[in-house]
Amino acid sequence: MTIKKYIPPGLEQPYNKSLMMKDLIAGLTLFVMLVPQGMAYAMLAGLPPVMGLYASTIPLIIYALFASSRHLSVGPTAITSLLVFSGISSISEPGSQDYITLVILLALMVGTIQCLLGVLRLGFIVKFISPSVLGGYTSAAAIIIGLSQLKHLIGIDLGTYFQAHHLLIGIGRELTNLHGMTVLLGVSSIIFLVILKKINSRFPAALVLILLSSLSVYIFSLQEKGVQIVGTVPNGFPSLSLPTISLESVKQLIIPAVIIALLGFMESLAIGKTIADKEKYKLNPNRELKALGLANMLGSLFQIFPVNGSFSRSAVNHQSGGVTQLVSIFTSLFMIITLMLFTSYFYYLPSAVLAAIIIVAVYKLIDIEQAKFLFNVRSIDGWSWIVTFFVTLFVGIQWGILVGAIFNFCLLLARITRPNIIEMGYLEKEQIFRDIKRFPQATTLEDLIMIRVDSSIHFANISYLEEKIREFLYLKPLANMIIIDFSGVNDMDTPSFEVIEDLKEQLKKEKDISMFFVGMKGTVRETANKLGWDRKFNEEMNYYTIEKLLENKKIKVSTSSDKNHQTPYMYYI
Structure with a gap:
């Protein structure tokens, strides 16, 4: 292995100050996105918000050194966060020290699985999960994420359910217990984000919202009126420590780890390949697996939860003019500076605002039009979408992807045998x-x-x-x-x-x-x-x-009397 393999993708070519400025600007842009998203997705995963910032540091640097993609932005994502929460909340109390320990171990296991798949060159196995299954799963998971965040958005208790009907029943039961100030803050935050997104999609609306809402809580002492806030955010970079490993914990986490490893890679590969095709360079799937695996494995030494490529941040990176993976390194450095110097400013951040950021972010993942399109083109693909969607929505997100994949595999077997x-x-x-x-x-x-x-x-x-x-x-x-x-x-x-x-x-x-x-x-x-x-x-x-x-054989299937007529060869239809 040559030293060239450890150079961030894109730097193999001549690199100058002009390109560095593009990467620096893109890195700053991603940092502005990642601060609110990282904290929000950590909350979605049942973790202290600061762990979202931890997950936006070392993993980005590790991925940048080993990846083949020049534009993929790695870090916390909504669906992975929900998978973390659903996989561990049933065996440990969200937010507890035991829960955090299991999450860090989960990151190590996810990284190990991805590395093994990459070393064994088994990246092709994700092709057995069809786009229709992934589409149905993503749409249903986005709905569950949105429903689950209503407890923070309107100030009610919904428990730890992951089925749509249970969440809806809980919402109906708790409607009389709405917290007025929290509802006002949460709904106005959504309106603020949506309007500013339409006016200028590049405007850092989420970061501005965090600053304004925190200032409002501080000035009007809203925390004393029942508005839930983030509270104390530890200052400084997390210390290096080995995850606590036990055979019992590994057994409990193996299924969530496999699902997160595969889905995280699929999501990363999809957006990475899309941008690579536009920029005319090749993506190496097995190298991507190893890069993601190392990011999670080594990141687990610094108290992270599982990370993978983000659709939204990767797209912004590309649109902002980023040309190499130095963008990720710059983003990570900005995040480290924030952890060292500015975490105290997040004390008054309302949980309702983080919930609003999550809801607005996942809304665009709901793609019902895809199901209509699939049914119009080929109904069997539409049924794959529907089965996955409803199992995910009403049975559970881990069962959704498994049942969808099995259903699609059965359809594949049917086509092979018939x-x-x-x-x-x-x-x-x-x-x-x-x-x-x-x-x-x-x-x-x-x-x-x-x-x-x-x-x-x-x-x-x-x-x-x-x-x-x-x-x-x-x-x-x-x-x-x-x-x-x-x-x-x-x-x-x-x-x-x-x-x-x-x-x-x-x-x-x-x-x-x-x-x-x-x-x-x-x-x-x-x-x-x-x-x-x-x-x-x-x-x-x-x-x-x-x-x-x-x-x-002098056989004529034509009734033509034309002597020059020749019986033609079959053409495919």
Whole structure:
């Protein structure tokens, strides 16, 4: 490994003062975003707000040194914070020292899992969680986050529920206990953030809101009137310490750790790849896994909770002109200075304001339009979204992603075991073969069956192919010839060849039906030859196109009297 691998991405190229100023400005911009977001997401995770600032220091530097992305901004995020809370609050009291200890251990475990996946080059496994599942999960999680923050926004007690119906019931039950001043502060904070966002999206509205609300609490002594405030925020940088590890704790945290590790990587890779494609550079998924893993592992030595790439901050980094990962290092340095000198100014910060920041941030994650789009294009993808959404919303966020992934995997297995197998007919005018179900006007012959297989053939779906062939024969009892087009078959295993060979010989012996194979690709033909098909069925598999076979057998599916007419080859539809 060369020293070049430890240079922040983007610095491999010539770097000058002009580029450094761009990175510095982008770093300051992210810092302004990260202060309120970090504190708010720590509160969402059931932690002291200062831990959000801790999580915005060392992990950023570590990630910058090992990443391949030049623009990804790492730190606390809303959904990861909710996963932390849901994974640990059931076994420990949120905010307690035991809870904090478990969260730090969770960060270590998440980082270890990500590093192992990166070292073993297993980054591809996140591809098994489809965008439709992730979309449904994200939308439902955003709703749960918003509902869970109402307790801070309007000053009521909702307990530690993570199901929408329980939260809604709790809200209804506590409506008579609303705290008027907290409601006024929380609602006005949301209005302030939304309006300023529309006027100028680059204006640091959240930071200004923190300053104004803290000043208001201080001047009018609102904490004495029942408004909850952050209170004392420890001054200084967290000391280096090893996370407390026990076998029992590891067992309790393994499922949340795996979920956070995978989802955090997926979220990071999605935004990182989007920006990398725009900027014309390549992202290395396995390197990203290792960088995120090291950020969490080493960060756990400094009292952090799990971090990953942020959609909003990465987009702002890109829009602000950041060109290298020095942006993350600058952001981290600004945060360290804040921890050393300015944490006392957060004492009067109202919890309702942090809740408002969270609600406004997660609102844009709710994407119901995606479900409508998926149903319009392909309903099965829409159902993946719906199943994940409702399980996440009403059963729990950890179950949501698991059930969604399993549901989608079952759909994948169904497609693998029941591939598209169609009977073709001939369209006179277009002189092409088409699926007779889609084009019922296509011409067919009672004694000829032409089949196209649009999938690799293997032990899991060969029985389905055999069933379909027998089904076609049942519908055409006069058939004496079957043509199977293999042009859509990229691979075929040994058991499948044996089944087809047995079926071919059985049909020939019992019903005098001939079976031909056309359009075999090289890889399929090589396997067939090794099984002796080139000797046993040389004529039956010696045709590369349907037209050659039909011409050789003097079979016409056209009613045309044109002497120059040629039976055409099949085209994919």
